[in-house]
Amino acid sequence: MRGDRTDAKRRWSDWAQWGAALVLFAAVPLLGKKHFVNMGNEILVMGLFAMGFNLLYGVTGMLSFGQAAYYGVGAYTVGLLLSKGVAPFWVALPATMVAGGALALILGPLCIRLSGVYFTMLTLAFAEMVWGIVFKWYAFTGGDNGIQGIPMPDALRTPLRYYYFTMAIVFLSFWLIRRIVDSPFGAVLQSIRENPERVGFLGVKVRRYQLSAMVLSGVFAALAGGLFAGYQHSIHPDMLHWTKSGEVILMSILGGVSSFFGPLMGAAVIVFIEDMIGKYTEFWEIWIGGIMLAIVIFFPRGVIGTIHTWVSHWRKHGEHADTAARP
Amino acid sequence: MAPSARQGAEGARAIRERAGNTLDSSLIVAQFISGLTSAMTLFLVASGLTLIFGVVNVFNFAHGSFYLLGAYFAYQVVAVSGVGFWAGVLLASLGAGAAGVLMEYFFLRRIYGRSGEAGFQILLTYSFILILDDVVKMIWGTDYKSISKPEALAGPLSVGEVTMPRYDLVVIAIGLAVAVGMWAAIRKTRFGRNLRAISSNREMASSLGVNVPLTLSLVFGLATALGGLSGAIAAPVRTVTPGAGIEVIIGSLIVVVIGGLGNFWGALVGALVIGEVTAFGILFLPQWAILFSYAVMALVLVFRPEGLLMKKGNAR
Numbered sequence: 001m002r003g004d005r006t007d008a009k010r011r012w013s014d015w016a017q018w019g020a021a022l023v024l025f026a027a028v029p030l031l032g033k034k035h036f037v038n039m040g041n042e043i044l045v046m047g048l049f050a051m052g053f054n055l056l057y058g059v060t061g062m063l064s065f066g067q068a069a070y071y072g073v074g075a076y077t078v079g080l081l082l083s084k085g086v087a088p089f090w091v092a093l094p095a096t097m098v099a100g101g102a103l104a105l106i107l108g109p110l111c112i113r114l115s116g117v118y119f120t121m122l123t124l125a126f127a128e129m130v131w132g133i134v135f136k137w138y139a140f141t142g143g144d145n146g147i148q149g150i151p152m153p154d155a156l157r158t159p160l161r162y163y164y165f166t167m168a169i170v171f172l173s174f175w176l177i178r179r180i181v182d183s184p185f186g187a188v189l190q191s192i193r194e195n196p197e198r199v200g201f202l203g204v205k206v207r208r209y210q211l212s213a214m215v216l217s218g219v220f221a222a223l224a225g226g227l228f229a230g231y232q233h234s235i236h237p238d239m240l241h242w243t244k245s246g247e248v249i250l251m252s253i254l255g256g257v258s259s260f261f262g263p264l265m266g267a268a269v270i271v272f273i274e275d276m277i278g279k280y281t282e283f284w285e286i287w288i289g290g291i292m293l294a295i296v297i298f299f300p301r302g303v304i305g306t307i308h309t310w311v312s313h314w315r316k317h318g319e320h321a322d323t324a325a326r327p
Numbered sequence: 328m329a330p331s332a333r334q335g336a337e338g339a340r341a342i343r344e345r346a347g348n349t350l351d352s353s354l355i356v357a358q359f360i361s362g363l364t365s366a367m368t369l370f371l372v373a374s375g376l377t378l379i380f381g382v383v384n385v386f387n388f389a390h391g392s393f394y395l396l397g398a399y400f401a402y403q404v405v406a407v408s409g410v411g412f413w414a415g416v417l418l419a420s421l422g423a424g425a426a427g428v429l430m431e432y433f434f435l436r437r438i439y440g441r442s443g444e445a446g447f448q449i450l451l452t453y454s455f456i457l458i459l460d461d462v463v464k465m466i467w468g469t470d471y472k473s474i475s476k477p478e479a480l481a482g483p484l485s486v487g488e489v490t491m492p493r494y495d496l497v498v499i500a501i502g503l504a505v506a507v508g509m510w511a512a513i514r515k516t517r518f519g520r521n522l523r524a525i526s527s528n529r530e531m532a533s534s535l536g537v538n539v540p541l542t543l544s545l546v547f548g549l550a551t552a553l554g555g556l557s558g559a560i561a562a563p564v565r566t567v568t569p570g571a572g573i574e575v576i577i578g579s580l581i582v583v584v585i586g587g588l589g590n591f592w593g594a595l596v597g598a599l600v601i602g603e604v605t606a607f608g609i610l611f612l613p614q615w616a617i618l619f620s621y622a623v624m625a626l627v628l629v630f631r632p633e634g635l636l637m638k639k640g641n642a643r
Contacts, residue, residue, distance in 0.1 A: 063446050110625055113632040117386040117445050121580050128577050129621040136614055242573060246453055283465060289457030296451045297437055
């Protein structure tokens with residue numbers, strides 16, 4: 001997709017994207033409305049969740065329908081450790097990553113025993129199992145009441161401070177994800193997406209790489225969940241609900257799974273839409289479903305991907321016209 | 328699965344208290360029958376799921392939503408419009424089947440053969456779960472609905488010391504009748520032969536004169552009608568609530584993973600296993616009963632990932 005562009009051009013467009021994203025998010029609080037800071041925070045968290053998910057789906061080609069389990073486990077790690085006074089936030093936040101990775105190490109080997117649609121459905125089934133445990137284990141998780149009033153450290157009490165803290169963590173994670181995708185390890189993941197069988201013939205242990213992708217994606221999902229728990233000061237079993245997994249898939253495909261920042265853009269669009277729809281109607285699922293249906297039928301490459309195709313098509317067309325015009 | 332399991336748990340506790348906490352034989356029979364009943368409703372959904380997967384090559388994630396539609400259609404026709412129970416069940420299945428044909432004809436058909444089709448199928452059918460869920464909420468609200476059993480079947484049937492609910496026995500009979508009927512239709516009729524031809528090679532079947540698009544629509548309609556039938560006959564036993572679609576699809580997913588997806592008898596065996604495991608799980612560990620079916624699924628995955636009734640080494 002980027003093959004027709006020179007390295008220098010690519011590097012330039014890369015820097016431009018990173019710069020634009022950083023400036024945009026840094027500027028959100030300058031708009032002066034608390035509501036925008038809250039939305040920005042949500043976009044950052046969901047963006048991280050979606051980018052982590054895309055490591056699995058867009059990069060490795062594994063469609064998981066159970067990412068909410070990792071997100072929720074991250075949130076509950078922060079919620080339980082802080083509300084029970086076991087550990088401070090600075091310990092609890094990194095602990096989310098351990099918890100998310102550990103959960104992926106338990107569920108992953110079971111899920112990757114099957115591939116394709118079966119893999120997807122297994123991730124969903126096991127995520128529902130985790131949701132069921134959290135929902136029913138009143139004594140430990142608070143059941144469907146969740147946990148409210150999670151105590152946060154003084155340094156992060158104001159929404160503004162927490163926003164910039166979230167931004168720092170999220171962009172650091174984006175950078176890490178980028179390093180992973182561009183590494184030789186990432187190249188193997190991408191070749192598994194294209195043709196797992198052939199990669200297996202090369203002597204690569206495909207399942208081990210698939211499991212690693214699940215672990216990494218679980219780690220970032222859990223971190224996002226932990227950040228969200230700290231932002232909301234409360235957690236609820238809904239965070240593990242299957243619609244959350246559906247939401248993050250929608251964000252990724254809306255933005256386009258093959259562009260690096262696509263999932264972040266998708267997250268921004270969906271957070272905006274939910275914010276708007278929420279004001280007018282309680283029936284938001286039908287809107288989300290309708291958008292998804294339209295994307296699948298009309299824009300299978302995502303909105304960003306479709307625009308990208310149009311632009312490159314138009315550019316190529318232009319070049320062809322140039323060469324044809326030359327005598 | 329959660330609300331029904333919760334109700335089931337309370338029911339089981341009541342049964343246990345009445346029985347003085349002893350596991351006598353009548354209690355075991357009662358649980359066995361209730362397990363068979365839920366197994367049959369699961370089987371009706373799972374067999375449709377398997378049929379669509381085997382012939383149309385689509386994983387219909389929204390299949391549980393047709394169960395939901397069947398239940399609400401039955402509520403509308405029986406409890407609101409006052410039509411007789413069995414006529415209502417028939418109309419509800421037909422309605423769900425018609426909805427299935429519409430979904431296949433107008434939407435799914437557009438993505439057949441697209442590269443990366445499997446992922447798009449899941450996303451498309453997922454969007455239908457969300458849409459149908461909200462449509463149901465818009466029309467019927469979010470309150471629990473219920474239908475009463477037909478009068479003739481409301482009471483228990485006593486055989487010696489054992490009493491069994493009559494309605495449950497009818498549900499079990501319907502499930503078995505559908506199983507035998509579907510087997511005969513697939514194995515013995517011309518339509519069934521076309522199905523098997525399409526399932527093994529779509530292009531070849533088409534060039535030999537089978538009307539493939541029509542058959543695919545019919546299969547979709549038949550399978551979603553089975554889902555609707557399941558929802559309609561389960562409605563008097565379980566309450567009707569929005570959100571049942573996802574519970575049912577996850578239940579039948581576990582069933583087909585255990586039996587082997589695309590395998591008709593596998594759906595029956597898987598449904599029986601899950602129905603009974605859940606029924607007896609409720610008896611011993613009411614709060615965690617839903618975990619038993621996941622545990623069984625995990626065991627099958629570890630020791631026989633191709634499913635209980637599939638040939639070994641059948642990669643999937």
